[in-house]
Amino acid sequence: MSDSAISLRDIRSFHVGGATVELVGQPRQEVRVSPDAAPRTVDMNGHYVSGQLYAQHFMLEQPRSDVPILFWHGGAMTGVTWETTPDDRPGWSQFFLRQGHDVVVSDAVERGRASWSPYPQIYDSAPLFRTAEDAWYLFRMGEAEDFADRRPFSGQRFPIRRFDQLCAQFVPRWTTNAETTIAAYMQLVARFDRVIVIAHSQGGWFAQSLAARMPERIAAVVLLEPAGAPNLDKEGLARSARVPHFYVWGDNCDSHKAWKPYKSDAIAHSDSLRDLGGQVETLDLPKQGIYGNSHMPMMDDNSDEIASMVATWLRRNMN
Template identity: 35%
Template sequence: MSYNLKDFGSYTVGGRHLHVTEGTPRKVQFTRSVSFTVDPRGHFAVEHAYVQYFVPQDRRPGPPVVLVHGGGMSGSCWETTPDGRPGWLHLLLTHGFEVHVVDNVERGRAGFAPSLWDGDPILRSLEEAWTLFRIGPADGFATRTPFPGQLFPVRHFETFARQFVPRWLGTTPLQSTALQAVLERIGPALVICHSQGAEVTFDALSTAPELFEGIIAIEPSGLPDDANHAPNPPIVICAGDFLDTDSDWQTRAIGWDWFAQGAKTVRVLGATAFTSGNSHMMMMDTNNADVLDRALDALATLPA
């Protein structure tokens, strides 16, 4: 796979300055030979998003694409698959799309500030990911025995787990505000989101629908509170396989169908739309290129 870039770079957007007035300076050892006095008081840049952007030489007309990761992940989930195949970032660039990859508030290169948010961050275990992402049954984890027909690259599951990052559970409103700031900077865009990133995306949609040209939501774990689609752009929801193995996933699937019911601008692509065997991580499965192409094609058929 090859393409030429006209431009690429990064920027931070959104957030605020936090003024801390309490705390006691203390001396710390930065390296074996350098010590320094650290003062916890002062002004700090917090709650911003980090975005890396790529503009192909042969950029196609139309809006840019913004990639929004899910919970416990960062923008790296869009770059390459665990087994080294091109991720959706590279596939979109070969299609000629300008792409902006978000590390949202407190994730990846956006960084975080200690003690800024309530509670402790959580980090997903391999065991949790194995069952939650529907890679295989719980009793198959030790031997890495997946569901029959599983399309996730199971042999590289440990490589995938190295992408997990700590997350706080109460920062979704901050992430939605940061996403809106991204869109305000670059103009209306096609937003592709995954899992918890869909809640972030739909919350931003509710406050600034004019900034969205379309949405592709990969197994969204958050939807709008009502099915009023009047101001919405075209929306494609992609659903994987093995949903019948867990009651929570069955409930989510019912919600996706409810959201699309009677809406001309919303379409759900279920497991029958793709090669059977998709996990929750559809952008990493062995048919990830086909999933993306079918989602883009479906989006193009919906009324704006």
């Protein structure tokens, strides 16, 4: 099935969210904007559209579901996360198209094709950049001290020989645009009657937040190693409990200094939803005898196997 043809009736791309912001008081600059051209005056004063996300909507010729899947990426990443694996296998967007769902792959606010805004004039800080060393450690490829030799964890399922291809995907990110991002995601969800959200890492935090704000529009949430969970009041938790949640965790997570608190927060959140009668299930891969998965299960060598388990859960539990 992984190499079967995908017949599409349309592909559309669009930006959602954002607002017009006026910037004033900026000095004019003389800039050579083309290598062989004379400098010209650049005036940054004026109006900018800021706070939008970018989305690409793939529509099947004959979908088997009327509920599209929205794919949300993690920190310092873009929608490339879901497209093709670093070692050139089909990504999850293709997998779930073949399952019969229309899919929407997005770049969140300030990432990829969503565009930036001037900083610190509009964004109130400079961006953060992810190093290869940071990714090696946080994505649990191996011990931090083993980065130089590229010595992975035993049984590592991420294709380590393509680790640099993963690092080529990284983009700058800001840490102060959470509410703007939530607003843009809300507008994206509102474009559809109902959606499934499959989210990774930081995107999982946003997906849990949206489940509390728009439960009537979200048929299910799949969370691949969410980076913690939002702090919700009782009403927010009650609304979120109306949405089925499926959590997926990989290997080498429980003893990891950075990931242990993230996972603990997410588990506490899921327990709260379950206590309120929510439909919650956790797939802890090592506890199922599936070892070696990194923080990037949609790119690991058993990515299709994990996607199949997600698809099975969706068929069984989607509202």
